[in-house]
Amino acid sequence: MVKQERAARTRESLVRAAAEVFAEKGFTAASIAAISRRAGVTSGALHFHFDGKASLALAVEERAVRTLCEAAAVEGEPEGAGGPLRVLVGSSYTVLALLAEDIVVRAAFALSADAAHSSRVDLRGRLRLRAGELLAAAGRAGLLADGVSPQDATRLVVALTVGLEGLAGVEPGRAPRQLLTRIWTVVLPGIASDEVAAAVLVEAFADQETD
Template sequence: MVKQERAARTRESLIRAAAEVFAREGFTAASIAAISRRAGVTSGALHFHFDGKTSLALAVEERAARTLREAAAAQGERVDADGPLRVLVGSTDTLLALLAEDVVVRAAFALSADTGHGSRTDLRRQWRLWAAELLVAAERAGLLAEGVSPQEAARLVVALTVGLDGLAGVEPGRSARQLLTRIWTVILPGIARHEAAAAVLSEVSEDNETD
C-alpha cells in the first residue's frame, strides 16, 4: 500500500512537472530531462511511469479534460436555479480561473493547439459542446434572440473566451476578468433577447462590484 501511494504521488508530480515545462517551452522544445528535474526524479523513474514525452502530454490532457468535466458538472447543477445564460457566463469565469490558476489545464489547452503534438483530447471542442448545451437550453427557454443558432453562438463564445489569460497582458491595467466582462457586454445582447441579456449583465456587474 505504501509503495502504491508513493508511486501515485510520483505520477502526480510528473504530470504537474510536465505541464509546467510544456506550458513554458511548448511540446517540441520540452525535454524528458527538464521534466524529470522539475519533478525531482531521475529519467529512469520517469520512464517507469510513462513511455516518454508523448504519453506525458496525453496524461496532462486527460487530467485537464477531467477537471473541465468536473467544473461543468458543478456549474450544471445551478442551471435550474440561475438559468442557462447565467450559468454560461459563470462557466466562462470558471474557465478563466482554471487557465490562470491550474497549470495542467493551461498546458493542456496549449498542447491541443500545438502542431508538434498529436493531441487526442480536443479541449476547445469539449468547451464548445458544453457551451452549446447551455445555449440549446436557453433556446428552449425562449431566451435566445430570433434566428440565433446555439451551435454557432457556442463557436463564437469559445473563440472569444479561450486564451483570455493571455489577453490580459495585451491591455496593461485590465484584468482578464475585466476583459471577459467587456466581451459579454458586447456579445450577449447579440445572442440573447434584450431582457434576458440585460438581466444577466446586471448580475455580472453586481458580482464585479463586490469582488
C-alpha cells in the same frame, strides 16, 4: 500502502513538472531530462511511470479534462434567472481562472494547439460542445434574441472562448476578469433578448464580485 502513496506522489509530481515544461517550451523542445529534473526524480523513475513524452502529454490533458469536468459540476444545472445563459457566462469565468491559475490546464490547452503534438484530447471541442448544448437549451427556452439561432450564437461564443487563453495572460490580478466582463457586456445583448441579457449580466457579475 506506503509504497503506493509514494508512487502516486511521484506520478503527480511528474504530471505537474511535465505541464510546466510543456507550457514553457512546447512539446518538441520539452525533454524527458528537463521534466525529470523539474520533478526531482531520475529519468529511470520517470520511465517507470510513463513511456515517454506522448504519454506524459496525455496525462496532462486527461488531468485538465477532469479539472474542467469538476468545475462544470460545481456550476450546477442551467436553472434560475437566465438558465443556460447564466451557466454559459459563469463557465467562461471558470475557464479563464483555470487558465490563469492552473498550470496543468494551461499546458493542456497549449498542447491541444501544438502542431507537433497529436493530441488525443480535444479540449476546445469539449468547450464547443458544452457551449452548443447550453445555447440550444437557451433557444428552446426562448431566451435568444429574435433572428439569432443557437448555431450562430455558438460560433460567436466559441470565438470568445478561444480568446480566453490570450486573455488569461494579459496581466496578473483582476484585470482579465474585468476585460471578460466588458466583453460579455457587448456580446450577450447581441445573442439574448434585452430582458434576459440584463438579468444574466446582473447576476453573473454579482457572482464575480463575491469571488
